[in-house]
Amino acid sequence: MKLCFIILLFLLLGNATSSMFKMERGSALKLVCPGDEQDDLEYESNISHVNISTGKPGKRGPQGPPGPPGAKEPDSEIRRRYEDRILGLETQLSAQSEQLGGLGQVGNPAENCKAIKQANDNAENGLYYIKDMEGNVFQTYCDMNISGGGWTLVASVYENNMKGRCTSGDRWSSEQGNSAQHPHGDGFWENRAVHGSASSSTSDDYKNSGYFAMNARDVMIWHTPNDTPVGNFDSEAFFKYHTSNGFLQGYDGNLQTLYSKHFPMRSEQYAFDTDNGPAIPITWDKGSNAEMLEVTPVNSRLEIEPGYVQFRAVNVEQSSFALCPGVRIKPKKFNVEHVCIGSTSKNIGHDREEEYCGDFAAKDWFSTRWSSPEKMIKSVVMIFYR
Incomplete structure (x- = not known):
């Protein structure tokens, strides 16, 4: 990451050239740093003005430890619906059993x-x-x-x-x-x-x-x-x-x-x-x-x-x-x-x-x-x- 920033700095100051990069007036500069292909940065660049004060958010950090357990999640609507269905079937079966004997x-x-x-x-x-x-x-x-x-x-x-x-x-x-x-x-x-x-x-x-x-x-x-x-x-x-x-x-x-x-x-x-x-x-x-x-x-x-x-x-x-x-x-x-x-x-x-x-x-x-x-x-x- 540090190497990528140095190359960008050189390009902006006009003190470095490389066959790896090509920039034309009014075009967007896309810089892909070797060895870190997942960190893609796109910048809108003009020969007369380059704004490097802001950029894309970085990668998400590691997951933190879980917090304390909260209240039990209430039954979902689907679960309640199926439980009602099962209860209805059991009631129906009980009624049929009494009828059948x-x-x-x-x-x-x-x-x-x-x-x-x-x-x-x-x-x-x-x-x-x-x-x-x-x-x-x-x-x-x-x-x-x-x-x-x-x-x-x-x-x-x-x-x-x-x-x-x-x-x-x-x-x-x-x-x-x-x-x-x-x-x-x-x-x-x-x-x-x-x-x-x-x-x-x-x-x-x-x-x-x-x-x-x-x-x-x-x-x-x-x-x-x-x-x-x-x-x-x-x-x-x-x-x-x-x-x-x-x-x-x-x-x-x-x-x-x-x-x-x-x-x-x-x-x-x-x-x-x-x-x-x-x-x-x-x-x-x-x-x-x-x-x-x-x-x-x-x-x-x-x-x-x-x-x-x-x-x-x-x-x-x-x-x-x-x-x-x-x-x-x-x-x-x-x-x-x-x-x-x-x-x-x-x-x-x-x-x-x-x-x-x-x-x-x-x-x-x-x-x-x-x-x-x-x-x-x-x-x-x-x-x-x-």
């Missing part, structure tokens, strides 16, 4: 009642929302107590009129009468039709999509008096029993496939005894073999064995009956219509064939020794999966 509530259906029980061991019996394997959402009743809980109600069989044989309301047999044109009845055991609601499943037939669109291992059956309110299902059911060997997995996971693929319901196609379906042992949760015998028609007691549930039993007249709840048919016995439910529509070869066309078949017979007590006739058969 836990697993099994209207906005958060479960795949079955077992999933609800696994998610919440304190879940109680009652109505829950289920979403089956096909995406159908329905409300049904869950039992959360028996054998670890998690049982899903999928159907109920209700006899609305024992004297109305295969008439309106006999959906599990036939509403079309004892007809040779419909030997399979209405096919309710085999088809994918749905009907009714869980809350009224003791006062009408009930079947939800879980019956055919759930993958289950076992069934549970309750016998519950007609017109029992949903809140009293558990306390009023007088028989409760379930299978525990996972037998449904051998029939594609539900009763709809058991009947449609393995044991169809037909008249005049199968022989008694040899064409009966499987009889699965049960565990009693309420009731016993002795109690089941007491409500079995007197003449049927020698033909059945309690402690089982049997599927598709065929009588001597070659009519099929879908379900024998709580019992199985002994070998070589054939009066199955008095203990089994869900007949086919065409019943042949019997003097009183109309008498066992219906959801409860021949539980109410012309002879008291072949009839079930009123307790059984006026109760609904509820079917659960797990």
Whole structure:
């Protein structure tokens, strides 16, 4: 810097020349000092007058030490805006969570009642929302107590009129009468039709999509008096029993496939005894073999064995009956219509064939020794999966 100032002084006094610098009258003099190229100085110069009393400011000095800490900087407007947004989203999520509720509530259906029980061991019996394997959402009743809980109600069989044989309301047999044109009845055991609601499943037939669109291992059956309110299902059911060997997995996971693929319901196609379906042992949760015998028609007691549930039993007249709840048919016995439910529509070869066309078949017979007590006739058969 000192060298640069000396050169400038010489130029102004006219006592120094250099090929490094060139100046003409009326022009600006730009001096670049070797070795200090960042310190550029421009001066307006006239041959007759040069003003060197002022110049550009020098380079900024080094940064001084920081001062003492001041007050905390307030949140910026942007920060406040985003915090308000986050708070709003949290509030919205909280409101949605309350609306959706836990697993099994209207906005958060479960795949079955077992999933609800696994998610919440304190879940109680009652109505829950289920979403089956096909995406159908329905409300049904869950039992959360028996054998670890998690049982899903999928159907109920209700006899609305024992004297109305295969008439309106006999959906599990036939509403079309004892007809040779419909030997399979209405096919309710085999088809994918749905009907009714869980809350009224003791006062009408009930079947939800879980019956055919759930993958289950076992069934549970309750016998519950007609017109029992949903809140009293558990306390009023007088028989409760379930299978525990996972037998449904051998029939594609539900009763709809058991009947449609393995044991169809037909008249005049199968022989008694040899064409009966499987009889699965049960565990009693309420009731016993002795109690089941007491409500079995007197003449049927020698033909059945309690402690089982049997599927598709065929009588001597070659009519099929879908379900024998709580019992199985002994070998070589054939009066199955008095203990089994869900007949086919065409019943042949019997003097009183109309008498066992219906959801409860021949539980109410012309002879008291072949009839079930009123307790059984006026109760609904509820079917659960797990």
